[in-house]
Amino acid sequence: MTTTPTPEPAIRVQGITKSFADLYVLRGVTFDVKAGSIFALLGSNGSGKTTLVRILSTLLRADTGTASVHDFDIATQRGEVRESISLTGQFAAVDDILTGRENLVLIARLRHLKNPGTIADELLARFSLTEAGNRRAATYSGGMRRRLDIAMSLIGNPPVIFLDEPTTGLDPQARIEVWQTVRQLAQGGTTVLLTTQYLDEAEQLADRIAILHRGTIIQNGTLAELKQLLPSATVEYVEKQPSLEDVFLALVGDDDSDHTDNTGDSTTPTGKDPR
Template identity: 70%
Template sequence: MKTNIIEVENLKKSFGTLEVLKGVDFTVEQGSVFALLGSNGAGKTTVVKILATLLRADSGSATICGFDVKKKSQQVKECISLTGQFAAVDEVLTGRENLILIARLRHLRNPDKTADNLLSHFELTEAGSRRVSTYSGGMRRRLDISMSLIGDPRIVFLDEPTTGLDPEARLSVWKEIKQLSEKGKTVFLTTQYLEEAEQLADHIAILHEGKIIANGTLAQL
């Protein structure tokens, strides 16, 4: 029996008079791909920021890897990685230098080997010595995801990872997400695209105007 690695109960968040989250509840099983599906402005990124300890909820509770996101933020950060909507890469550095930088910040013993292994896995070895400013959108996104895997996080948050990508680049990112799941990682994915949720997710929750309006497997929905 699988255990829940993320548990969210009655999460609420407002910005001034704008109520963004109106009592959000869901759980995510360890080792699964969970898709939070919704249109722009539904509150998806707000949920991710709260779970990643970048934003505090007004009320409600959330636990990651058994740790309360409010009270145990450091332990939560050690358990997760976050890839935002825009690739967080340094365009002046090469792809390999970006990876080495993050590996050093993570205090890994062999940053060079870590970088080379990730470049190989994400089919970026030939581009590794080039500045990221020369990369296509799909290559930048693949590099961004590879950077988020440094340190072996248990949960990978991907906030709309394929927005703005062409169809070929999107399929490439889908392939990487499926491989993460096959390796036992828990993937929390936000998306606007129903097709993306159908292709990737074991479990889908639909967020609409700050509330979960449907929640289940694809077959159930």
């Protein structure tokens, strides 16, 4: 009887520690991420999420421990790791002076890829930005800018992408657009490591969730497994009331996918905590 070998994790982290002077940020972090899955690293501000992402993307060296990304060691094969990943930070790294299409073409040329215009047009279509492709990025709404930022990070088809709090500061509708984009990435086979402080974001997107608290993974599992940690709920009949999200989406609808006016100003609420 033959057995199918278990595929290697796309990301493997073993006992990673990191401190800055007397401040211990990571204390023996360990987890694996299955290829083609969405893995959420959930934690409050200061829990060590961004530090860990910087280590895995070779921007920072761990004090102790080992890790591999796409089967490349982050300490000894830094160049290969960087060729295998893309990193999208908390703020969209787009050039406001350029159009959306020009931003994509620029990155494709910097990566020395053939047919940068074709690559840009394909990504604009993939992320529903074709109609806005020839507009300056400065006129984009928050959700459009984030989608463009993620599109730029996918040039060259990296198998692993790190999204560090990708919906910070976005309005509710823009958050949903980014969520749809992240789901599409995983459906296409891309491995996504997502850091977030939003409980609903991890619940909506992640195949597995690791809770990082004070530099340590205190729980790691599927949403169903994590829910089993609590006592069973008492079942009572309660009439379901619409949520604020239901009301908001019912009122604004989908008749303006860009949700910008001619001046580029957002027509959806801004400046609110999306939680």
